[in-house]
Amino acid sequence: MSGSEFLQWAAMVSLGLLTVAFFLTIFRILRGPTLPDRVLALDMLVSIGIAYIAVVAIKTNFSLYLDVAIALGLVGFLATVAFARYILQRDRNRMDDNPNAKEIQK
Amino acid sequence: MNRAALATVLALIWAAITGNFSVPNLIFGGAISLLALWLVRKDVSSPHYFRKARLAGSLALLFFYELSLSASRVALLVLSPNLKDKLKPGIIAFPLTVKSDVQITLLANLITLTPGTLSVDVSEDKKKLYVHALSVPDKQALIDDIAKGFEAKIIEVFE
C-alpha cells in the first residue's frame, strides 16, 4: 500500500469512528439528565466536528477547511464559557425564587 | 512600552494564523491587538517580559506532555470493564502555597491536565484550590503528590 492510499484508507476509517462517536455524544445530549451534562456533550460535539473537518481537509486536499476548524474551535470555547455563565446565573435566579430548589435538582 | 511589546507578539500570532506576513496585514494585526488590550484594560504586562516568554515555552512543552499522558490514562480507565469499582471520585481542598494569580492559574490548568484530576474552584481568600479527582484512595497522598510535583515546579520557575 502506498502512502497516499494508506492516507485515504485512514481518512475513511477515521470518518467511520468519528460517526460512531458523534452518535454516542448525541445520545448523551438527549439523555441529559442535567443541563451541564448537555453543555458538556455539546462541547464534545464541537471537538468531534473539528476532527471531522480536519479529516475532510486531508481527504480533499482543500486547505481552506483548516480556517473553518480553527474558527469552530474558538467559537466552541466561547459557547462553553457563555453556557457556564448562564448555568451560574439561572440557578442563582431559581434559588432566589425558591429556597428549596437545591433539593429538587434535576 | 510593555504594552507595545505584547501588541507586537499578538500581531505576529495574528500573521501566523492568517498565514500572511505582509506589512498591511501586520499593521492590521497590531491594530486588533491594541484594541483587544484596550478592551482588557488591566495592565497585563510585566517587567521581565522576554524571560517569562522563554519560561512559558518550557512550561508549554510540559503541558503537552502531561496532556497526552493523562489522555491515554483516562482512555484506558474508560475502556476497562469494571468501571464502577475503579472509580472513587471526590472533591478535595488543596492548600495553596503559591500566592500570585498567575501562579494559581497555571497550577489550576496543570492540575486539569494531570491524570484523573480536574480543578473546580479557588476559595475567596485564595488559600484553597478545590480539585475533583477520579479516584481518591488516600486524600493526603494526592495532596502531597500535587505539592511536590507541579507546585514545586511552578515555584522553581518563578523564583
Added chain:
Amino acid sequence: MIYEIAAYIAGIFLLMGALFSLIAAIGIVRLPDLYTRMHSASKVGTMGAGLSFLALATVAFDGPLILRAIVGFVFLMLTAPVSAHLLARAACLAGYKSDNLTELNDFAKDQ
C-alpha cells in the same frame, strides 16, 4: 520519499485522533456523573481533535499552512482546561450534585 513517510505518519495521527474521540464519547456515555464525564471530555476529547490538527500539519508541506495548523493545535490545548474548569465551577456553585459514589466533598463542606 519524504511525502510517503509523511502520509503514513499523518494516517496514523488521523486514526489515533479518531480513536481518542471515540473513547471520549464512550466515556461520556459510560461514566456515572457530570464531574467524571468532564475528565473524559476535556482530556481525551481534546487529544482527539488535537491529533487531527497534527495530522493536517504533517501533510500540509506549505509553511503558512503548517504554522496555522500548529496554532490551531495550541489554541485547542490552551482552551480545553479553561472551559472544563469554568463548567465544573458553574455546576459546583449552582449546586448540581455528584453521583452517590462520591463520598469525599470538601467543596460542599466549606460552602
